[in-house]
Amino acid sequence: MATRIFIVDDHYMIIEGIKSLLQNEKGIEWMGHAMNAASCMAFLQMHTPDIILLDINLPDKSGIELCKEIKVSFPKINIIGLSSFNQQSYINKIMENGASGYVLKNATREDLVDAIEYVMEGKKYLSEEAAFIIKKNEGSKIPILTRREKEVLLLIAEGMTNNEIATKLFISTTTVDTHRKNLLAKFEAKNTATLIRMATQHAFI
Amino acid sequence: MATRIFIVDDHYMIIEGIKSLLQNEKGIEWMGHAMNAASCMAFLQMHTPDIILLDINLPDKSGIELCKEIKVSFPKINIIGLSSFNQQSYINKIMENGASGYVLKNATREDLVDAIEYVMEGKKYLSEEAAFIIKKNEGSKIPILTRREKEVLLLIAEGMTNNEIATKLFISTTTVDTHRKNLLAKFEAKNTATLIRMATQHAFI
DNA sequence: CACACAATCCCCTAAAAACAGGATTTTTAG
DNA sequence: CTAAAAATCCTGTTTTTAGGGGATTGTGTG
Structure with a gap:
């Protein structure tokens, strides 16, 4: 067949x-x-x-x-x-x-x-x-992001500050900051520039 | 024919x-x-x-x-x-x-x-x-970058700070800062996140 | 030779992000 | 049910960026 x-x-x-x-x-x-x-x-x-x-x-x-x-x-x-x-x-x-x-x-x-x-x-x-x-790329894993982290990541890529994101999502600025820290850690990025580059490379943006 | x-x-x-x-x-x-x-x-x-x-x-x-x-x-x-x-x-x-x-x-x-x-x-x-x-996209032009600006842009994308870039290129931190400001202006980006996103979208990175 | 432009350097202030610790409450999945 | 994961919030400090002004030197082109 x-x-x-x-x-x-x-x-x-x-x-x-x-x-x-x-x-x-x-x-x-x-x-x-x-x-x-x-x-x-x-x-x-x-x-x-x-x-x-x-x-x-x-x-x-x-x-x-x-x-x-x-x-x-x-x-x-x-x-x-x-x-x-x-x-x-x-x-x-x-x-x-x-x-x-x-x-x-x-x-x-x-x-x-x-x-x-x-x-x-x-x-x-x-x-x-x-x-x-x-x-x-066996060693370099692709980070697994939570729903909220993805959301925050996209807003960061839009150029929004922690404060603006907090207002938009009706949460505290410190919470956004925490998500941001976790994103940096997961992507092993030391700052926003690397974060966005990594995220685009891994097709998150 | x-x-x-x-x-x-x-x-x-x-x-x-x-x-x-x-x-x-x-x-x-x-x-x-x-x-x-x-x-x-x-x-x-x-x-x-x-x-x-x-x-x-x-x-x-x-x-x-x-x-x-x-x-x-x-x-x-x-x-x-x-x-x-x-x-x-x-x-x-x-x-x-x-x-x-x-x-x-x-x-x-x-x-x-x-x-x-x-x-x-x-x-x-x-x-x-x-x-x-x-x-x-008639209105939104692709920025024309100078040699040095491209260089600085790539190093920013690498995650380097103005200070680190300055050391690497043997120039002053304030100079790097000036290049950075010009990059932000040319891409009409208000911060690093947008800058990197724009730059990748326009295939600079 | 002017003039534009690139590249370099400086000061100051304010805002934002990064770093270092926490802690509590929901959700989710076994 | 219960333990893990996610989402939320906090208080600090330090570093880095962003925004506003400038200024000087060289280089190349009309």
Whole structure:
């Protein structure tokens, strides 16, 4: 039985590229594509692919969010993350949210086919580069922020002072200061500049 | 005579996608691809395409740099910028460096064909979204930084204080402070957080 | 040769952030 | 239920930034 593949990506060129790369592969059935999260979920009401190739960046919501939702509603569908970015944060996040693999957009046809085969066998697949990134950054962890910390972080990035943030969130300035301290500690940053740089690098902003 | 197209991109899927989108177009001759700046320049020693589709992000150097170099050595070749990012800074920069057009990677086949036709007629082409971005941000210019300001900016982003930067650059702390003030003014940022965010958004960091 | 501009330096004040300790009350998850 | 985690608040001090003024020297361009 052929492996049914569905792809969710908002780039025509990528959709065409993958279609083209896979079209002569035996045992692979192309089910089509969606260009956003909403139409992906609509498609899944009617059809059941074996594997979804899922872009990290979608217009209506993050691929990571969508991945989580798909796995809740359709746990049997395997998901392979797809993106241009070889950032550890993305790779980790989508794998933690139930994806079975991760492939960079500069993958070759062989990489793609390997990924699909591995995943269909129930194994996890990480492209070489993705695995390398993970390994390289084994020590430097991505901080886990609480709801409130994320909120404060974004307001800091907006250029607001502790005082302004306190007013906006209806809490005391000292509380904001505490959150700020915790953010600095979690990112191992010694000041705001490093904090914001780290946060953008880890895709928090 | 057919329009000879060459593409420089490090993503197989994009190369395949564009090839697939263009393969049935009349009057377009596919010359092949390069996956980095070096092999692109090597190719150009032997062949002369009419149009190069050039990715902004290449492994060995930025597409913007490569664009400039190509236009110096081969001024007759027209270049169309290509990227996933609809950031004003990229669009502006590559157009300033001699590109004749800019297309986002979520372009349709029609967009691509339009771009190629326009450029072959000697006109400039901006995809709808790119034009929108440019128009939207007409007022908010990208600051022009001096050599020293860039240097100081990077050190601020590293988390260094004015004092540390002064020591590192063998200048007075007050001088660093002056540069810092100018940076804040140029970015219209009221504090370090906004400064760093703006700088990363405009690809200075 | 002017003139703009970059780079350098200075003073002063006020505001904000960083550092160092706490402590209490909710929430959440096992 | 209970222990851990999160969110809240506090009192200090020191360091760093931000904002307001200046000023001098060199460099390159019209």
